[in-house]
Amino acid sequence: MSRPFLFFLLSAGLLSCVKPVVCAGAKKSKSLQMEAVGTEELDFKEKLVLEAFNKMVVSGKVKLQVEPCADPENLPSGSYDDILVYRKLKMKPTKTGQRGEVVGGLRVGRSIVVRGRVNQDPERITVNLVSDKSDTALHLGPRFNSLGYVNVIVANSRLAGVWGTEESHRQFPFAPGQYFELVILCETDSFSVTVNGQHQLDYNYRVVDLKSITAVDVHGDMTLIDVRMK
Template sequence: MSIDEHLDPIPDSFILQPPVFHPVIPYGTTIFGGLYAGKMVMLQGVVPLRAQRFQVDFQCGCCLHPRPDIAFHFNPRFYTVKPHVICNTLQSGLWQKEVRWPGIALQRGASFLILFLFDNEEVKVSVNGQHFLHYRYRLPLSRVDTLAISGDILVKAVGFLNVNPFVEGSREYPVGYEVPCSRALPRGLWPGQVIVVRGLVLKEPKDFTLSLRDGATHVPVTLRASFTDRTLAWVSSWGRKKLISAPFLFHPQRFFEVLLLCQEGGLKLALNGQGLGATSLDQKALEQLRELRISGSVHLYCVHY
């Protein structure tokens, strides 16, 4: 197995907008490619002990004057006897009829993970892995191109997912996978197929391994990250190790996306949207791959192929 030092651009539909870590609040950013059905935005953070309220706005533009339309206004409030969330839409400077959702699973002083999943007609919101609310669009989703966060909130990470690979049966949100994780590849791999692995690196990580095995349990190709010496490498079935000369993009308690794009002659690799290199495998070897195995110091929430 040889390593190609260069990676050609991957199709835009597979590129993940880089996650944002510890932004200063108030915070605003462009949503690359806008919003569309199947896109997901992830928000990880902490509610301060004396929090009164905060808001997450999905806006149609980023100007200050006049104020842009807000397609979806998500506003948790903690200063009342019973904390609740207000959802609304701002159009032409006027708020529409608000919707109140009681019983929010957010607490002062506690960390949280909020997922915003955008469907064709509504946005679904989960808090700490549990479905919380859904809100029907009042403005076209295609107009939304800006995310704004303000108020009493400490944000650790904001993640943008360009596709929705999470639907399995009746599940609406990713529930995570146990590690090590194994997935069968009944038909092997073929040009154009994409393997996507998304997750969260643990607090004190040691390593991360993604291997592809054939029917004889051989391991023709392995991607291995070492958090100890901060190296990323391809390892062949003969024990050969080829370091990938690129910045180490795995960080404790941060989201990651590994993408393998199968093409004629091998696999291309991208990590968090950045192309990092390729392996050379002939078509026969690709077709014989029958198992994807993932292990290491990570929490998985997506294994898609």
């Protein structure tokens, strides 16, 4: 029986699981081990330096879902949380859109990923990071044609019920009917925002206690696929 072509490039010692298709990992730094559901275990002898591997590519007619490995005790020393794949947040309906809980809050190095598809003839999309005091630590508003803005990303914060100084960015990667992946990375002093792999803007923290940011709100003219956190 033919198998989809799978080519794995992994950092040394890191374990990655893909369910239900395959599990793969470095086995004592000597080989690359792969196990697909319903098949025998395959063992590929190391031919390249594993330290150079940092990507995984999977092709074939498969529906891919990535989950953390179930047994962190067997992982290499270091922070298990730092090498987890993005964890899917459970989004709940709100009056305006959907909200997901950020368990434990944010911190430097953590990322929030929002994936969705823009509606046809959109006006705006909104992604908010909200603190436990109901402050909006980060408001990201891609505006296609709304409130006087055309194809502009607006960034702002709402603290103690008052909106701050608005920042506008005219680099605009969104398009009607198109899929997008928006990543918000917590840097030392700012949020770094990328869309579809391209850096868009940096936004200096106005809420400095990142751990207090405990929710993600998403709404607007889009279909939400999922929200994930690392």
